[in-house]
Amino acid sequence: MNRTHNNGQLRISDVGTKVTLIGWVAKRRNLGSLVFIDLRDRYGITQCLFDEHLTEKVKDVRSEYILEVSGTVIERSSKNPNMPTGDIEVKAEDVTVINSAKLPPFIIADDTDALEDTRLKYRYLDLRRPVLQQKLFTRAKIVKAMHEYLDANEFIEVETPVLAKSTPEGARDYLVPSRVHPGCFYALPQSPQQFKQLLMVAGFERYYQVARCFRDEDLRADRQLDFTQLDIEMSFMSQEEILTMTEGLLKKVMKDVKGIDIETPFRRFKYHDAMNMYGSDKPDTRFELKLQDLKEVFANTEFKAFEEGKAARGTIKALVVENGAHYSRKETDGFTDLAKKNGAKGLVVLKYVDGKLEGSAVKFFSEKEVQDLTSTLKLKDSDLVLIAAGDWTRTCNALGALRSYFGKTLHLYDPSTFDFLWIVDFPLLEYSEEDGRYYSVHHPFTRPNDEDLPLLDSDPLAVRSYAYDVVLNGYELGGGSLRIYDCDMQQKMFEMLSLSDEEIEKRFGFFIEALKYGTPPHGGLALGLDRVAMLLTGSESLRDVIAFPKNANAKCPMSDAPTEVDPKQLEELHIRIVE
Ligand code: ASP
Secondary structure (H helix, E strand, O other), rough: OOOOOOOOOOHHHHHHOOOEEHHHHHHOOOOOHHHHEEEEEEEEEEEEEEEOOOOOOOOOOOOOOOEEEEEEEOOOOOOOOOOOOOOEEEEEEEEEEEEOOOOOOOOOOOOOOOHHHHHHOOOOHHOOHHHHHHHHHHHHHHHHHHHHHHHHHHOOEOOOOOOOOOOOOOEEEEEEOOOOOOOEEEEEOOOHHHHHHHHHHHHOOOEEEEEEEEOOOOOOOOOOOEEEEEEEEEEOOOOOHHHHEEEEEEEEHHHHHOOOOOOOOOOOOOOHHHHHHHOOOOOOOOOOOEEEOOOOOOOOOHHHHHHHHOOEEEEEEEEEEOOOOOHHHEEEHHHHHHHHOOOOOOEEEEEEEEOOOEEEOOHHHHHHHHHHHHHOOOOOOOOOEEEEEEEEEEHHHHHHHHHHHHHHHOOOOOOOOOOOOEEEEOEEEEEEEOOEEEOOOOOOOEEEOOHHOOOOHHHHHHOOOOEEEEEEEEEEEEEEEEOOOOHHHHHHHHOOOOOOOOHHHHHHHHHHHHHHOOOEEEEEEEEEHHHHHHHHHOOOOOOOOOOOOOOOOOOOOOOOOOOOOOOHHHHOOOOOOOO
8 A cells, every 4th residue: 555654643844745644534524615534543643634626535435434545734724732643634635445334333532432342342443442552552562561671581481381270379260171081171271370380390490471361250340351461480589589570570661661760679568567557468558548456445345346356366446537527427338338348347437526536336435445545546626437346357458448448539649650569478378267278378389488387287377478469559460479399398288278188189299299300499470461551551440451351241242252152062072051
């Protein structure tokens, strides 16, 4: 084709130049004997002007037709300062219709009120919208910066299988039936975890992969069934060295993509401290509003609702919202609901007005408790006090959710800042009352902290691990750990997770065997690429940075996947559907 320039390129200095442009019709206006058409391509939009000699040729042209327009660049009489090409237009001398287009189901422009499912059904049209194109360009830039950094640091990119054996990351597996082995299934990887560790056993020392992972989970705005991780593993590196390497990577990404110099090293918070102060293991520290401890104030309280909080593994904590006394009953009921949704059994709502503590719970407090509470929390007039009590984790999480809510609604932070931090010293295990067993907080390959090894049998919940998460603005960007590299310890870990010897052998026998052949100390992490892209493009949803995402119903509205299949295919796979 004869294209000489793209649609984002021409400026006032090009006036007088003969050009040929190609693009989609973004907009068309008829002004009597003149027709204006905005041509759009991935680079931008240029206005073209057709006079009476050509109006006949473009009379049937509609939105999204593709045109080739030849003409001369002229200065516009009414300039548009909002467009890079807004000083000029192209006075057409010839035009060819390259292709026609059906009327699109929605207008293709940055702002749209089309329903998301309509946009996803016609995703190829949705993706013509310049905002979405920019997001995917930014995503590509992020990946490029990552490749460059890792390459410069001697990492080797290795692909690992998609048809593999189950690897536990705490989600349900996607299974793929084997045609040649009736009744047998592959599992799609929840992550390449075991493979990357085996690459360390194999001696590669520094591995990475932009890896597709699959987890059968309920979808949320920040979850997709298939998603992409930047997966990394290193040998002979301390935890500190791994964190530093990762900081360097994120520093380069931020510089290349956003032009921002972020400060390193990132702040590090111990899991326990982050939970205590912010009620979250992925705290947004762009604003203060810390949780405050009231366990001592209520150590001897008679108040029934605080009973569980007084216990050894319990806590009693408060969140004080300055000038929050104005919230209505309906609003404070909403706060209680939010706390309950996040694990609290209830929420005590108090207001400090004219030097007096108000609220239905006050009558259960002793005079001393009221005094101590007021002084501990340094209450000021018109403060709102929200107190939760109970199991430590649940209570912290509940108040943490409220903290996030107030941070957002009271605009307590500058949304344009990027606040990176590490959470370290996660517990190794958590206990499920429901299943009556322990689960790994990270995954079963995570190495317990050497100092806590004596507690492994006596007090497993007190054992810390060498696991770490990197957090940005209240989102977990990624996480990883040092790994167990001793086969006996790995065997013991599976036992602690209540796997029988037979199960261990069947599921992980090959892996434990590999650890016996001189396994180097190693560790690594994975960054959620979709999430990094979401945050760096300021998007609300992961779907905005994935070309062809699933909707909230785990469906692809465009192709309709998942769909029923031909009975013959099922037969070949030895599968029968039971109603
Ligand atoms: N496999 C882990 C995950 O997907 C990351 C890691 O430990 O490297 O979360």
